[in-house]
Amino acid sequence: MSEILAGASAKRVCLAGATGTIGQATARALAARGYEVVSFLRRRPDRAAPEGARFVDFSDPASLAQDGFANERFDAVVSCMASRTGAPKDAWAIDHQAHVNLLEAAKQAGVQKFVQLSAICVQKPLLEFQRAKLAFEKALIESGLTYSIVRPTAFFKSLSGQIDRLRAGKPYLLLGDGALTACKPISDDDLGAYLAECLEDETRQNRILPIGGPGEAITPRQQGEELFRLLGLEPKFTRVPVAMMDVIIGVLRFLSPLSSRLADKAELARIGRYYATESMLWLNPETGRYDAEGTPSAGTETLFDFYAAVIAGGVAPDRGDHAVF
Numbered sequence: 001m002s003e004i005l006a007g008a009s010a011k012r013v014c015l016a017g018a019t020g021t022i023g024q025a026t027a028r029a030l031a032a033r034g035y036e037v038v039s040f041l042r043r044r045p046d047r048a049a050p051e052g053a054r055f056v057d058f059s060d061p062a063s064l065a066q067d068g069f070a071n072e073r074f075d076a077v078v079s080c081m082a083s084r085t086g087a088p089k090d091a092w093a094i095d096h097q098a099h100v101n102l103l104e105a106a107k108q109a110g111v112q113k114f115v116q117l118s119a120i121c122v123q124k125p126l127l128e129f130q131r132a133k134l135a136f137e138k139a140l141i142e143s144g145l146t147y148s149i150v151r152p153t154a155f156f157k158s159l160s161g162q163i164d165r166l167r168a169g170k171p172y173l174l175l176g177d178g179a180l181t182a183c184k185p186i187s188d189d190d191l192g193a194y195l196a197e198c199l200e201d202e203t204r205q206n207r208i209l210p211i212g213g214p215g216e217a218i219t220p221r222q223q224g225e226e227l228f229r230l231l232g233l234e235p236k237f238t239r240v241p242v243a244m245m246d247v248i249i250g251v252l253r254f255l256s257p258l259s260s261r262l263a264d265k266a267e268l269a270r271i272g273r274y275y276a277t278e279s280m281l282w283l284n285p286e287t288g289r290y291d292a293e294g295t296p297s298a299g300t301e302t303l304f305d306f307y308a309a310v311i312a313g314g315v316a317p318d319r320g321d322h323a324v325f
């Protein structure tokens with residue numbers, strides 16, 4: 001184990017993924033609770049190191065040790081890092097291998113706690129990025145560190161993609177009848193707070209934690225209806241049959257061997273279908289069914305209040321590369 005320098009703050013946290021949607025919210029939540037946050041970022045041409053941040057190469061264990069932990073004392077790691085595309089190669093490189101490297105370097109540096117942002121969808125793993133996340137969850141559980149694996153439901157940004165369509169007078173797109181699935185969305189700040197509180201709350205330690213936001217589960221049709229109401233428009237829906245998505249996926253898969261770009265597109269189409277047909281709720285292992293009642297809730301912010309704020313012009317959803325989620 002590396003030599004640990006004495007005299008550092010008692011509550012010093014390494015934050016990975018600090019530039020992402022939930023990472024930014026988690027940085028705010030940690031700072032508000034008095035933690036000293038040191039963000040580990042990848043170097044990018046357009047990026048200067050902000051105060052309190054360090055550039056590391058997550059694919060290189062030596063860089064994590066030297067440029068990141070740097071023989072200093074860290075009490076915990078919180079990771080909100082994730083592949084920005086969800087494409088299989090990137091998912092295995094980031095959601096799995098980069099995290100394995102981070103975990104190993106953290107252990108070497110004497111870190112005691114590790115809080116991992118995962119996703120509720122890994123409970124039914126049909127996609128490569130879900131298998132990559134699960135493989136890291138397993139490594140973390142077996143690591144001997146105190147862990148919290150947080151598996152949230154849907155984020156607000158992922159349920160806000162159609163607002164501009166509706167403003168432009170277009171119909172809301174539904175897969176099937178729009179009631180195939182439901183979710184209990186959680187806000188960025190509520191999830192950031194939940195992650196930060198895992199560091200002190202022993203009931204959240206050495207556990208896998210499915211977590212949604214407050215209130216009842218909401219279907220896509222209810223999301224569309226609320227958006228039309230807030231916009232003062234007559235509701236208009238276009239139903240896309242699931243079979244049509246299957247045809248598109250089939251064609252892309254057939255063409256996949258021709259190029260890795262087409263293979264990635266096929267996987268992204270499969271990801272889209274997954275989210276359009278699987279609920280983001282706790283999956284009851286006894287019944288094999290998604291269970292809204294059994295999905296724990298945290299926080300106070302609701303999706304519909306967020307929609308109202310977006311439509312009033314107060315906030316803009318951070319769509320980013322995860323728009324397909």
Ligand SMILES: NC(=O)c1ccc[n+]([C@@H]2O[C@H](COP(=O)([O-])OP(=O)(O)OC[C@H]3O[C@@H](n4cnc5c(N)ncnc54)[C@H](OP(=O)(O)O)[C@@H]3O)[C@@H](O)[C@H]2O)c1
Pocket residue numbers: 016017018019020021022023041042044058080081082083084094098117118119120151152153154155156158320321322325
């Ligand atoms: N969207 C949803 O509804 C939903 C629901 C449940 C769970 N989740 C899960 O929540 C997680 C985080 O989501 P998010 O929306 O906050 O993610 P995000 O905004 O896409 O942020 C991803 C973060 O990971 C970092 N990152 C990506 N590739 C990297 C690399 N090669 N080296 C270093 N850092 C890298 C990014 O840094 P850069 O700025 O350098 O790119 C960024 O800080 C994901 O695991 C997702 O599966 C999402």
